[in-house]
Amino acid sequence: MDVYQRSYCRPIETLVDIFQEYPDEIEYIFKPSCVPLMRCAGCCNDEALECVPTSESNVTMQIMRIKPHQSQHIGEMSFLQHSRCECRPKKDRTKPEKCDKPRR
Template sequence: MDLLQKTTESNMKSQLLVFLSLFCFWTVISEQMPKSMNLEEGLPEDVLRMIAQADIRSIDDLEDLLGVEAKDSPVFRSTYKIGNSKAAGCKTRIVSVEVPRYKVDPTSVGFFLWPSCVEIKRCSGCCNTKTYKCIPSVANYRPFQIAKLTYRYGRKELTIHTVSIREHLSCNCTELARHHPRFPPKYYRQSTDN
């Protein structure tokens, strides 16, 4: 019995050492990697903010905003008109949203809803940089009449319910919260004074 117990303890210690080695390896490698794999990180914050909040509808608009001319191949400029690329800007768009069944009846699953989807305005689009996100600035709940069909004791039963679904009225590009590590960087560094 002692031999089996010693073998099990030895295996557990080996597994723990492998785990700790992998953890140390990952922390050393992650320290050497750039803090963020974001390709936009080399740009100054004020430039990113200016680009994110601007209404850029074409490459020409971007050139005007930055005060620079885009470098491209001469063949491209002569063949294609620069500035005809359109961005899907941050705004409300009509989308199809599934009616949440729990809002009609949270206690049952055996029923049919009509309509099962409704059209409603939701924020979508891009904000020119990855540090900003298109989110609703004003929203309210819009009521919809939904028919619920159930079949009980051999009888069909049709009831009408009012369901409120959140609708976005206007949108803004808003800066995302920055990710902060759980532990300070000094926690991961090993002392060189050994």
Template sequence: MARRVWRWWLLLLMFALVMTRALLEEDLAQEEDEARPFMGMDAPPIGHAVPFAEVWAHSYCRALEVLVEVSREYPGAFPFVVRPACVPLFRCGGCCSDEGLHCAPTATYNASMQILTIRPFHKPEMQEMSFLQHGACECRTRRNGQRRGRNRGQGKGRRKQRGRGCSSCSGSRCLPETGRRACRRERPRR
């Protein structure tokens, strides 16, 4: 009787080892696939070049899924911890055929997502938050003077003028010091 039990345990142990090895090999194959750059459903084998048409199609202006930090979408709104810290959103990205064009959204919509908020000495809570997503994108002309990644607000704010000194100085290289009326040039050196 004891011999039969040992045989069953040995068979069970061998089966567990075979299954563990198969799972490990599957995980290794999956890690190798993830390590390769993903260019679409028909990615070429390692060592082969991606065809130009596929590169062009994947690099042109379109809505792409990107991870965006919640704190960037709602700056200063959370004096506590949020999880996940990043959310997947569709945003316009890619290149246009001309440097005078930029990839801009033509259709946007709001998507609600559940976010876990963790406050000190409070129970964690689930909150629904709304995030702006880009539905469609196209290449549009840039406005004059607008650089990539720089947004100018419209308003009648005072523009910082370079090269002008403070009111007590007429020097063109004199810069007013923050919060003071004296110039840097007038301050004694130590």
């Protein structure tokens, strides 16, 4: 059952676009433009469950930040990595939160 173990919910190296992590830094070009991070992925074998992180840590990487026609420098940027994952019930994102307001 090697396939089952390899496809089950776990941290796996994933290439993540830096703009996905830093969407407000659009004035820069980053080299590299994506970084390898451990992120939760995989199957939970139940449609009601999703693979979510239960333990996270920050990792710092040196990234070149280029401001076109102005400057470039290598700086440290921090990224979130997942170190443990678990299958948990999906949060229902389709139903609006129910407010129990008193009726008049």
